[in-house]
Amino acid sequence: MSTALYFQVEVTSTKNYPRLRWWHFARIGLAQDYLLFALLGSVRRDEFPDIELQCQAPKGLPDDVTEASLKEEALTVDDERSEREAFDTCSRKEAEEWVQAGWSRYLDDGEMVTHPEFYSHSWATLEELEQVQQRYLAAGGGSDEPLLGAVIAMMNSLQQTGHLARAIFWFG
Numbered sequence: 001m002s003t004a005l006y007f008q009v010e011v012t013s014t015k016n017y018p019r020l021r022w023w024h025f026a027r028i029g030l031a032q033d034y035l036l037f038a039l040l041g042s043v044r045r046d047e048f049p050d051i052e053l054q055c056q057a058p059k060g061l062p063d064d065v066t067e068a069s070l071k072e073e074a075l076t077v078d079d080e081r082s083e084r085e086a087f088d089t090c091s092r093k094e095a096e097e098w099v100q101a102g103w104s105r106y107l108d109d110g111e112m113v114t115h116p117e118f119y120s121h122s123w124a125t126l127e128e129l130e131q132v133q134q135r136y137l138a139a140g141g142g143s144d145e146p147l148l149g150a151v152i153a154m155m156n157s158l159q160q161t162g163h164l165a166r167a168i169f170w171f172g
Contacts (some may be wrong), residue, residue: 003036005030006118008069008168011150011158024068025158025165028151033144039132041120043171051139054133061168065123067107067124068167074112121170126155129167 011025030036034044037150047056061070075090082091090098095113098104124132129152136148155165 003035004032004172005040006073006170006172007151008061008072009155009165010066010069010165010168011165014162014164020064022062022064022066022166024066024072026154027072028147030147031143033142035139035142036132036136036144036148037171038137039139040124040169041122041156041171043120048139053139054135056124056128057124058120061121061170062123065168070114071107071112073118073170073172074107076112076116077110115172118170118172123169124167126152126159126165 007028007030008024009028010022012020012022034047037043038045038048038053039055041058045053045055075095076086077092077095078086078089079091080087082094090113095104095106095110098113098116099106101116104114106113111136129148133152136142137143151167155167157167158165
């Protein structure tokens with residue numbers, strides 16, 4: 001079984017206090033690095049029985065997550081395309097069943113639906129990602145070491161220019 005990590009960065013200006021308005025900033029393509037998965041959301045933790053890992057528990061999505069971030073991995077609701085088994089589509093009936101069961105939610109006025117097979121939705125602040133990076137390096141690092149450092153540097157740079165940034169992620 002493989003696992004994919006869907007990783008977005010959202011940003012807001014600190015000038016918007018007390019009501020922050022977040023916007024989707026970037027989608028980051030991370031490798032299938034099970035050590036990083038374990039540290040971020042306790043996913044694939046059983047792959048490391050000999051290493052004591054301090055993992056973040058999934059927090060769910062923030063209440064104000066942007067629809068743009070969710071749409072990065074959503075399915076288009078289209079009966080015709082679904083019948084032809086087009087990639088990233090589903091039928092209206094499937095979408096309705098998933099939403100009713102609580103596995104998905106509608107986006108884009110019902111034209112899209114979040115993927116029902118994604119799980120362990122969470123998010124992290126810059127400080128939390130820095131802690132994950134320290135734990136990641138202490139446990140031996142992996143293929144995403146340089147990219148994780150670049151994401152942290154980007155988020156730090158945004159913070160230094162009067163913005164807040166957060167990483168939104170889930171697994172599928």
